[in-house]
Amino acid sequence: MSPSLLLIQGLSGLAHAMVLFLIASGLSLIFGVTRIVNFAHGSFYMLAAYLTYSFAAALPLGPASFYVAVVAAALATGLVGLVIEVGLLRRVYRAPELYQLLLTFALVLVIADVVRLGWGTENKTGPTAPGLAGSVRIAGQLFATYDLALIVLGPVVALVLWWLFYRTRWGVLIRAATQDREMVAVLGVDQARLFTSVFVLGSCLAGLGGALQVPRQALTNVMDTTIITEAFVVVVVGGMGSVPGAFLAAILIGVIDAFGVLLLPKASLVMIFVVMAVVLIARPWGLLGRPEAQARSAGGSVTAEARAIVPAPLVLALVAALVVVPPFLPRFHVLVLSEILIFALFAGSLHLLMGTGGMVSFGHAATFGLGAYGAALLLERARLPMLVAFALAPVVAAAGAALYGYFCVRLSSIYFAMLTLAFAQIAYAIVHQWYDVTGGDNGLLGVWPPRWLASPVRYYYLALVACAGGLALLAVIGRAPFGLTLRAARDHARRAEAVGIDVRRHQWAAFVVAGFFGGLAGAAFAFLKGSVFPNYLAVPMSVEPLVMVLLGGVQAFAGAAVGAAIYKVLDTVVTWYTDYWQLVIGLILVTLVVAFPRGVLGVLAERRRA
Amino acid sequence: MPEVVLAVDGVRKSFGGVHAVDGVSVALERGEIRALIGPNGAGKSTFFDILTGQLRADAGAVVFRGERISGLPPHAIWRRGISRTFQITATFGTLTVLENVQVARLSATGRSLELLRSAGHQEVGRSAELLAQVGLLEQADRLAGVLAYGDLKKLELAIALANDPALLLLDEPTAGMAPAERGALMALTAAIARERDLTVLFTEHDMDVVFSTADRVMVLHQGRVIADGTPAAVRADRQVQAVYLGDDL
Amino acid sequence: MLQLREVQAYYGRSHVLYGVSLEARLGEVVCLLGRNGAGKSTTLKSVMGLVDVTAGDIVFEGRSLREVPTHEITRRGVGFVPEDRRIFSDLSVRENLEVGARAGGAWTVERVCALFPKLASLDHQRGGSLSGGEQQMLTIARTLMTNPRLLLLDEPSEGLAPVIVRALADTILALKREGLTIVLSEQNVKFARRVADRAYIIEKGQIKFAGSLAALDADEGLRRAYLSV
CATH class of the missing domain: 3.40.50.300 (P-loop containing nucleotide triphosphate hydrolases)
Structure with missing residues (x-):
């Protein structure tokens, strides 16, 4: 490979890095001050890109239209951020972190459908930047002028941010609040206004990133999810809350990404996550981050006051109904019911980690996907009988969980969550790119149970046995010495260490157990659908069980099943009536979080006590 | 010669240039109750954290019953028979009082990884016994998170006793308790220690408690031991008076 | 009062x-x-x-x-000086003072530095690098800035x-x-x-x-x- 080609590739990596920096700096800033992990940040980016597209087309300013549109879109995104912060986030700053997360995730869904409603689902090609449309010759190679402009613009924005932070009173307040919010209030600073200003600035930066991306790529409906994962990687690698860290990490990730495509095209998707995993294992708080003042697990606000125990007769009645009723239901309902059972188990397995263990995983899809692919590969490639494949798949998932769990339990709170995400993304990338074995994008088809089990009702009973059995086992484990010990370690890790508990070892074991049951759910799902696809390991599949657990209430194990049922029923019903199910579900979630900030069961338990 | 349970030799620990513990050597004899006193910031909690493995010393050795334990993780040290309480009470807030002790008992008996048997009925008798000993049995079913301060201190003691330790480290066991409660708790602790032939090392700010409970008193000041002897001798020590008890402002 | x-x-x-x-x-x-x-x-x-x-x-x-x-x-x-001082350790001494500053108030950086001459000499040091006594001065001075x-x-x-x-x-x-x-x-x-x-x-x-x-x-x-x- 010629040196000039390498140079060009490096430069285009840098250009991408600058856009990444804009997004990630806003995300990091918002987290640093408000402690909100804003999933919707990528949605702001996407929204701004579409706004730029429309503004540029509508403005009658000739060549200047594009540039005015960029600024207008960034400001408009800031305005959207303002409305969201004042209208919604302000109500949940005191709620457990996880519910804030649920809220921003709901916004992702809403904004995604707003974009679909406004601009349709077809890709759009935006305008080029007037005056910067051509290319220049660098070392004998052509390089886009626009990209060169971005490489100049990035450091300029970084300098402006530096000036804001280090040369203005506002910046002093921001840096102070990043360290100790309460003390800033004690010194007479109105936190609410400070938070709003930070959120608006962060949103503007995301908007600017999105606007500037328009000439570089076609606009699509999935821009939000692709950028948010990359931005999270940058923020985490740089250190949460550190803007200089974000700058450094953006360059690292952008350049590695560029060379990855060139050098290891087959593994390009994996590269940045491998980098993130390596950085986090070596530096648990990112490159320029620092340890949290008090290490508190993301599930730390869980209290056993709200231990909602569902009465046994109710459970028995439910199980009886699940056994007796299905043969009398229409085929479609039986399929939905099977799916609810599978997701109840999937969410239940996550609950062991996040409820009982206080470890919030953003990558639980890995276990589901490993189970599903394990089952499919054992059936199709190893030619094992279906029931054997079904039984072995959870073991595959548990082995995978043991591998990545070993590293994850060394980190805490948000970094832990991010490392789980990284491993899930690595698994996703492997499945997606290892075409010969996994079929890549096409997935694996024909993963059906044998004929005697193939009817929806018969398969339903297999799913019922596997999932209800799995849930029962998880319930038992939660109350066994192991579950009690995990809860103790969650409540007070230092105290637990001081009564002879090897906290990491127990957390690791929890990973393996959760992996097993997540894998069981995945295997059951594979045979229900008759096929497996890479999206079984993708981010939305990690978010779904998270939403289910939170929806039901993280305090109670039964919450996972309740949440799964509510979510899946909503999903099914809404999809029936509209194409815009994300919008409806998102709005419902927003309402639920604002009305039930502790999950449905948590609130019910509180009512009962009152 | 009485048996030396714990021998500490030249232990040092500094944080960013500040010597928190600066060459401490101590020998604790079996069955003795030793107080460790000193002003705030003298290095007492750091010293405890080193003994229990929560911090790693920069230099020096800790030998417990003839075995070098410095460098071992906290859970391994606990298994060898050193148990502790924390200055800021540390219990499992969302567990019941009984479960708090059960967890420690299950750990002591090596069953904390058991998956399929309910924990509800395991180690109940032994745990209840410990709770009765510290006077918390009536509150067994309450959540630790809602206990009164004094009761949390008692619960900590019960948890610390769960592995039948040979050495008990108590970090300000009576801080924040009413005077009457303090005396009672320390008398109880001393009685348990004598009964079980336990060695106790405790830090304390209440001099009444120190001088009425301890067999020996050692004084830590700026990371160094400046006095070590009988309560009367330490009380009379000029240097100790100057840094700690004296009328300096 | x-x-x-x-x-x-x-x-x-x-x-x-x-x-x-x-x-x-x-x-x-x-x-x-x-x-x-x-x-x-x-x-x-x-x-x-x-x-x-x-x-x-x-x-x-x-x-x-x-x-x-x-x-x-x-x-x-009402000014409050917390027990654990809670200095903003990444901020300089002057920036710590600026957090509480009120425009037009009686207390200015110059005036608190007159009360705590040591702080003036530490102006650009990071809060986290101060000794315990210096931190105590800073935390009182910082609160005074709120008048x-x-x-x-x-x-x-x-x-x-x-x-x-x-x-x-x-x-x-x-x-x-x-x-x-x-x-x-x-x-x-x-x-x-x-x-x-x-x-x-x-x-x-x-x-x-x-x-x-x-x-x-x-x-x-x-x-x-x-x-x-």
């Missing part, structure tokens, strides 16, 4: 104050004595709205502070070397001469004796004694019962 009436307060879920009543009059230094965990800090924090007050009232200059946001309490003229008329100091002498404690006492007396009303919590009776006009003893969230330090000195039993050494 400040009046607490039958205040009940919770710290997290534990009930800490059981009907605390106390007052500070204009220009006096009042000391709240008691042991670790007796409720001293919680009392001061209840004034600042940093803990949940469930009953009773807190009145400052004739207006209730209950349900008032913390920053607003500060703006009304308080009432200053709440939570265990100011804790963990400081004797020489520094003596200097701190002089500072508090100087602030009193400036016309500030001061409420401080302490475990160190000797320190209280040196700076305070009146004292309260708090124990288990209730006021057990209110009166002059002379009266406290006269009562050996009281001191033995409620105070440390």
Whole structure:
């Protein structure tokens, strides 16, 4: 490979890095001050890109239209951020972190459908930047002028941010609040206004990133999810809350990404996550981050006051109904019911980690996907009988969980969550790119149970046995010495260490157990659908069980099943009536979080006590 | 010669240039109750954290019953028979009082990884016994998170006793308790220690408690031991008076 | 100037104050004595709205502070210096001071530096690199920048070397001469004796004694019962 080609590739990596920096700096800033992990940040980016597209087309300013549109879109995104912060986030700053997360995730869904409603689902090609449309010759190679402009613009924005932070009173307040919010209030600073200003600035930066991306790529409906994962990687690698860290990490990730495509095209998707995993294992708080003042697990606000125990007769009645009723239901309902059972188990397995263990995983899809692919590969490639494949798949998932769990339990709170995400993304990338074995994008088809089990009702009973059995086992484990010990370690890790508990070892074991049951759910799902696809390991599949657990209430194990049922029923019903199910579900979630900030069961338990 | 349970030799620990513990050597004899006193910031909690493995010393050795334990993780040290309480009470807030002790008992008996048997009925008798000993049995079913301060201190003691330790480290066991409660708790602790032939090392700010409970008193000041002897001798020590008890402002 | 009436307060879920009543009059230094965990800090924090007050009232200059946001309490003229100092360790000394600065206030960076000459020489040092005594100065100076008329100091002498404690006492007396009303919590009776006009003893969230330090000195039993050494 010629040196000039390498140079060009490096430069285009840098250009991408600058856009990444804009997004990630806003995300990091918002987290640093408000402690909100804003999933919707990528949605702001996407929204701004579409706004730029429309503004540029509508403005009658000739060549200047594009540039005015960029600024207008960034400001408009800031305005959207303002409305969201004042209208919604302000109500949940005191709620457990996880519910804030649920809220921003709901916004992702809403904004995604707003974009679909406004601009349709077809890709759009935006305008080029007037005056910067051509290319220049660098070392004998052509390089886009626009990209060169971005490489100049990035450091300029970084300098402006530096000036804001280090040369203005506002910046002093921001840096102070990043360290100790309460003390800033004690010194007479109105936190609410400070938070709003930070959120608006962060949103503007995301908007600017999105606007500037328009000439570089076609606009699509999935821009939000692709950028948010990359931005999270940058923020985490740089250190949460550190803007200089974000700058450094953006360059690292952008350049590695560029060379990855060139050098290891087959593994390009994996590269940045491998980098993130390596950085986090070596530096648990990112490159320029620092340890949290008090290490508190993301599930730390869980209290056993709200231990909602569902009465046994109710459970028995439910199980009886699940056994007796299905043969009398229409085929479609039986399929939905099977799916609810599978997701109840999937969410239940996550609950062991996040409820009982206080470890919030953003990558639980890995276990589901490993189970599903394990089952499919054992059936199709190893030619094992279906029931054997079904039984072995959870073991595959548990082995995978043991591998990545070993590293994850060394980190805490948000970094832990991010490392789980990284491993899930690595698994996703492997499945997606290892075409010969996994079929890549096409997935694996024909993963059906044998004929005697193939009817929806018969398969339903297999799913019922596997999932209800799995849930029962998880319930038992939660109350066994192991579950009690995990809860103790969650409540007070230092105290637990001081009564002879090897906290990491127990957390690791929890990973393996959760992996097993997540894998069981995945295997059951594979045979229900008759096929497996890479999206079984993708981010939305990690978010779904998270939403289910939170929806039901993280305090109670039964919450996972309740949440799964509510979510899946909503999903099914809404999809029936509209194409815009994300919008409806998102709005419902927003309402639920604002009305039930502790999950449905948590609130019910509180009512009962009152 | 009485048996030396714990021998500490030249232990040092500094944080960013500040010597928190600066060459401490101590020998604790079996069955003795030793107080460790000193002003705030003298290095007492750091010293405890080193003994229990929560911090790693920069230099020096800790030998417990003839075995070098410095460098071992906290859970391994606990298994060898050193148990502790924390200055800021540390219990499992969302567990019941009984479960708090059960967890420690299950750990002591090596069953904390058991998956399929309910924990509800395991180690109940032994745990209840410990709770009765510290006077918390009536509150067994309450959540630790809602206990009164004094009761949390008692619960900590019960948890610390769960592995039948040979050495008990108590970090300000009576801080924040009413005077009457303090005396009672320390008398109880001393009685348990004598009964079980336990060695106790405790830090304390209440001099009444120190001088009425301890067999020996050692004084830590700026990371160094400046006095070590009988309560009367330490009380009379000029240097100790100057840094700690004296009328300096 | 400040009046607490039958205040009940919770710290997290534990009930800490059981009907605390106390007052500070204009220009006096009042000391709240008691042991670790007796409720001293919680009392001061209840004034600042940093803990949940469930009953009773807190009145400052004739207006209730209950349900008032913390920053607003500060703006009304109450300054709080927390026990653990809570310096912004990444910020320079000057930036620490700027966080509390009010335009047009009587206290400026120059004026606090006149009171604490040491701080002027540390201007660009990171807060985190200061010694304990310097941090204590900075945290008081930082609070003065908010122009308080009432200053709440939570265990100011804790963990400081004797020489520094003596200097701190002089500072508090100087602030009193400036016309500030001061409420401080302490475990160190000797320190209280040196700076305070009146004292309260708090124990288990209730006021057990209110009166002059002379009266406290006269009562050996009281001191033995409620105070440390």
